[in-house]
Amino acid sequence: MNASTAPEELVPDSRGYFGRFGGRFVPETLMTAVGELTAAYERLERDSAFHAEFERLLRDYVGRPTALYLASRLSAHVKPGIRIYLKREDLCHTGAHKINNALGQGLLARRLGKRRLVAETGAGQHGVATATVASMLGLECRVYMGTEDMERQAPNVFRMRLLGAEVVPVDTGSKTLKDAINEAIRDWITNLDTTHYLLGSVLGPHPYPRMVRDFQSVIGSEARRQLMEAEGRLPDWIVACVGGGSNSIGIFHSFLESRSVKLTGVEAGGQGLATGLHAARFAGGSPGVLHGCMSYVLQDEDGQIRPTHSVSAGLDYPAVGPEHAYYQDRGRIDYVAATDSQALAAFDSLARLEGILPALESAHAVAHVVEAGKSLPEGSIVLVNLSGRGDKDLQTVAREKGFTPATGTFAPRP
Amino acid sequence: MSLLTDALRLAVARGDRAFIPFLAAGFPDQETSERALRAVAVAGADAVEIGIPYSDSLADGPVVQGAYHRAIERGQTLSRTLEMVGRLTRDGFPPVILMVAYNVIFRVGLSRFAALARAAGASAVLPPDLPVEEWCALAGALAEHGLDGIRLVAPTTTQERLPAIVGSATGFVYYISRKGVTGVQSELPEGLEEAVRRVRAASPVPVAVGFGISSPEQAAAVGRAADGLVVGSALVKALDSPADPIGRVRALATGLRVALTGLGPLPPSTP
Numbered sequence: 001m002n003a004s005t006a007p008e009e010l011v012p013d014s015r016g017y018f019g020r021f022g023g024r025f026v027p028e029t030l031m032t033a034v035g036e037l038t039a040a041y042e043r044l045e046r047d048s049a050f051h052a053e054f055e056r057l058l059r060d061y062v063g064r065p066t067a068l069y070l071a072s073r074l075s076a077h078v079k080p081g082i083r084i085y086l087k088r089e090d091l092c093h094t095g096a097h098k099i100n101n102a103l104g105q106g107l108l109a110r111r112l113g114k115r116r117l118v119a120e121t122g123a124g125q126h127g128v129a130t131a132t133v134a135s136m137l138g139l140e141c142r143v144y145m146g147t148e149d150m151e152r153q154a155p156n157v158f159r160m161r162l163l164g165a166e167v168v169p170v171d172t173g174s175k176t177l178k179d180a181i182n183e184a185i186r187d188w189i190t191n192l193d194t195t196h197y198l199l200g201s202v203l204g205p206h207p208y209p210r211m212v213r214d215f216q217s218v219i220g221s222e223a224r225r226q227l228m229e230a231e232g233r234l235p236d237w238i239v240a241c242v243g244g245g246s247n248s249i250g251i252f253h254s255f256l257e258s259r260s261v262k263l264t265g266v267e268a269g270g271q272g273l274a275t276g277l278h279a280a281r282f283a284g285g286s287p288g289v290l291h292g293c294m295s296y297v298l299q300d301e302d303g304q305i306r307p308t309h310s311v312s313a314g315l316d317y318p319a320v321g322p323e324h325a326y327y328q329d330r331g332r333i334d335y336v337a338a339t340d341s342q343a344l345a346a347f348d349s350l351a352r353l354e355g356i357l358p359a360l361e362s363a364h365a366v367a368h369v370v371e372a373g374k375s376l377p378e379g380s381i382v383l384v385n386l387s388g389r390g391d392k393d394l395q396t397v398a399r400e401k402g403f404t405p406a407t408g409t410f411a412p413r414p
Numbered sequence: 415m416s417l418l419t420d421a422l423r424l425a426v427a428r429g430d431r432a433f434i435p436f437l438a439a440g441f442p443d444q445e446t447s448e449r450a451l452r453a454v455a456v457a458g459a460d461a462v463e464i465g466i467p468y469s470d471s472l473a474d475g476p477v478v479q480g481a482y483h484r485a486i487e488r489g490q491t492l493s494r495t496l497e498m499v500g501r502l503t504r505d506g507f508p509p510v511i512l513m514v515a516y517n518v519i520f521r522v523g524l525s526r527f528a529a530l531a532r533a534a535g536a537s538a539v540l541p542p543d544l545p546v547e548e549w550c551a552l553a554g555a556l557a558e559h560g561l562d563g564i565r566l567v568a569p570t571t572t573q574e575r576l577p578a579i580v581g582s583a584t585g586f587v588y589y590i591s592r593k594g595v596t597g598v599q600s601e602l603p604e605g606l607e608e609a610v611r612r613v614r615a616a617s618p619v620p621v622a623v624g625f626g627i628s629s630p631e632q633a634a635a636v637g638r639a640a641d642g643l644v645v646g647s648a649l650v651k652a653l654d655s656p657a658d659p660i661g662r663v664r665a666l667a668t669g670l671r672v673a674l675t676g677l678g679p680l681p682p683s684t685p
Contacts (some may be wrong), residue, residue, distance in 0.1 A: 303521030
């Protein structure tokens, strides 16, 4: 890592803290396992054979580098004279950035001698990525998924089954990503000897937030190089959606040191912050512990985790990665929210203007650029992380738009 | 020396082992929960563990999770739980251990939570998701209010970690009998006795064993090595019954009490 791309401070520290966030808050039963995982990861970091294998598979299997695309019609639609680039993570094998991390951790699990992967999934993209990597590496795979998410992301459930993974419905609590993580951790506690928990975002106990960030930082390092080639300069503004926060940390990480680049994370505003039906942790949350780390959490005054809402399953989660909390505290990254209807409108815009159907998660980032990009000065360069594609969301969008297949018409609900 | 440590030592001095029943506060409803807690105390508990319902309890299996969710749905807040603990401890109740997710303590505030627990008459606090590395601040807050902080040791705890956990333990050390979550199991894990002896040898306070133990036979077997036994899911399950839940809880608690009685002296711990 050279000086121009180094993080502004070496985080996390050896205990997994990003300032006051992060750490390890897990039952004692897991502590030896997370300690061993940390040691193994630190060894691999210095292992050039591992890096060579990871990079080879990112190229030959995932299809990296992914394209950087100048979205001219979208740019003109937002504000004439600006240039909006899309980092096309939707073109990765399996359709989202999640495969970068699944591949890295899959290779790590194999080196640890584990024969079984467990994972949680919300939108299903991480579950599909894990099932894919398990198949490619010859490992068993079990994915926990909330029953509400199974319904709204049905195509991904089918994909995971086709890839040979077992999908376990989780019917407890909010029946979404949060509860799927609870169950995946319980599985891991019970099957430590054989199993690696392939956590899909920059969450959980140390070393996960750091490890997942490192595997995803390929997004930003590629985009930086590609933009320098295309424009000869850095972007003015980078925008990405934030659920747990892995695609956003992935693209932001190579730019943290570059102070001229404004970084914005877009959370799920759901039906509006005032309704309470959202997943905007920075706007509506407070510091707390969930799933093994200290971060911003949506919770009540007793510390009970509050239910969340978003049209996109991947953003429908009550906590955010600790590194995000750290950079929010330091003022390096701004966090805003886009509502369900703004995201659906952005989905339409990208489809009609650029011929790209984005994942509803990524549509939140586009929505914010459509909204706030109007006030950018002429000549501004904007980089948006298009973290995934929208195939998995077609059913949800059809329902939202009142689509009738027999007539091919839309009847928007009032 | 704490009341809780004394209670466990006293049981062993009698030739018994300490019986520590666990129930979820507010399950199946507020009134039945309070009656069940009184019933297990009368059945001869040496200490009582009360679970503060939490939406996302990582170390719990389906029985305790289900009980927590139902209690929360029925409006079991932290203040209701503490009020109930206050009523129970007013006279002649065994020492109370509050099992509580760390986020609840953190959200309320470490010192404020300790003060509230103390005011309710609790003797100890047990956060199942707080490893020893993160204990420092809470240990201070609990000590300030005269409360014990119960620490857990797992089958996966290495010999290197053990001294850091038990070295400054208060009340008793909770040994988790198996790799897994709470819930009834038919067999005791292999090597349990040996593992408990290892922990006991390192610990300045008594060692109680929990997770997956439900039958009087299992209880007596655990009593060969441990100072005490925690039984939770089996009691919670017994309470989840339309017909005479209190009677069923009382019967199970009495059976366990008998099984843990008259086991003779506990072999001295050998390092």
